[in-house]
Amino acid sequence: MSALEVLRFAVRGLTANKMRSVLTTLGILIGVAAVILLVAVGEGTSRSITQNIQRLGANTLTVMQSFSGGGGGGGGGFFAGGGAAQQQGGAGPRTQAKELTIEDARALTDASAAPSVKSVSPVVSASSQAATYEGASHSIAQLVGTYPSYFEASNKPVAKGSYFYNDDVTAARKIIVIGQTVADDLFGSVDPIGKQVTITGVPFTVVGVLKPAGSSGFQDADDIAVAPLPAVQQSLTGYGPLGQIIVQAKSATAVDAAQSEITQILDQRHGITATSTADYRILNQAQLQETVSAAIGTFTVLLGAVAAISLLVGGIGITNIMLVTVTERTREIGIRKAIGAPRGAILGQFLAEATMLSLIGGLLGVAIGFIGSRFTIAGVQPVIVPTSIALALGVSVAIGLFFGSYPANRAAKLRPIEALRHE
């Protein structure tokens, strides 16, 4: 009795009751497709969030004012939610809160006290600034006044034109680099470089356009304009405290070291002791990413678990159908045994039937998963994880073997006379 022969018997058995086979296959199909799709959605979410975080800049730390013990305040609008914010120091009586100043930023550039720091960019920002150009007007969501190092630290390369330089900062020149959205709204098809825009009455010359970063879901990252710090302070925000200080570490591994150096310097400058609450907080990009990744990972596992349950249910469906099949075909099994079918042949036939059901369901499920992942699901572009395919297919075959083995064994163990008498 060759394996091919066993397979042929199995195919014949399955096609004898097509509707039932199709429905059973459907159970596995849905399970496998669900595993692949849901894991892909989880992975897609994770990727898009990671991308959004990376868009904020690599190896950077953001120092911002902390007004209260809790999180929340003082953000420049860069970070959604303060979940990953690092609250410095413990709870306790706090000294008079000091604001972040340009001197703080300058202190952080001290190479001996902060060897891990590559660049420091003090930032002031103003939101919803009305800009006009020859009758066209646009409300810039975020106007940033900073140093040239900001472009690298916050991962905002210029696509057209140029950055501004340290000279421009020193001279407080009114020049500006605008985001793609601002350029589109104000200039349309006109080349904005060299043109003058008026922002709340103050003229700025456009020197560059930022490379489009894309929407990060709830906020347009391209609706931004960047100008030299003193120019913005002079004309728009006044010489108040800094909104934040963006610090770029020398490398990804130096981020944590940089954070502790910053903490030390600022603690000293702001008179923070072990028992008092810090009046600033540091957002660590890497930690933020880790935290979010961990959360997304849990989310993906949850999705996968739900899908796995449906796969399991599909497997139970196979057992059920195979049990029915065995019962229904008891007589046939008796005949086969009476004419000399060895136990292995009967076992093989029913196992092959069960495995075929689950394998076909699994393959179709993979196909559906593939097709489904081409569509955007709930605003997320799913990303197929190859291991999830292998796992889902493997599990579906294993389910066929495992859940099929009980009915198959029962069929193979039947005594011929009992099987023949079955009606």
Add this chain to the structure above:
Amino acid sequence: MNPRDVPEGREAPVLEVREVSKIYGTGDAQVHALRGVSLTVERGDYVAIMGASGSGKSTLMNIVGCLDVPTSGTYLVDGTDVGALGDRQLAVLRNRKIGFVFQSFNLIPRMSALANVELPLAYGGLGAAARRKRALAALGQVGLGDRIHHDPNELSGGQQQRVAVARALVTAPSLLLADEPTGNLDTTSTADVLRILDRLSSSGRTIVLITHEDDVATHAKRVIRLVDGRIVEDHRKAPVDGPPPRFAVVAP
């Protein structure tokens, strides 16, 4: 006609049943289906086992066909003690040594006549080409060479039973067992099947047949009567080596 049957172990009887008894149920509900039956069937014999229903003839047949196991006693097929065989060897024995014809045909549905006849050969591990050749020959022998691609439900009862006979003899078994093979057939089909059995017997095949019809029993060379699980009569009507008694009458 089939040389395989003749030379192999002429001294050992095809079938030897020694003091076999079978008890169904336990305690008060015990039923003694067989009470110590001993029986020897020589090669080439054509034995009819007769008895009223409940006499134990079907039980005997099932034990002889290795479908059931006796409560006590031993039986040998071609000199092999069946009780000592494992599951696997038993399957091989059923496949090679015994051909079974049932009252209710027991063909596998949704499989053509040819596939049904090929099935024992497939379980025997024969290659596809040889299998087909032998199955076609067996179907030709029972006069169904033109019906090989029909499914069982497309065949009449008589034709189905002839397919079943072809399936039983396709492996050239030492022993052909027929459990009331004509029980579900009309007169014409009964005559067809009995003629085939007569011809097989005349060509040297060993046949054991169960029936409760005297008319069917007259075809056998030897008639055994069972009552309440015991053999009460063992009557030889024709020599083992000769042709079956009604062969000349029925044969065309």
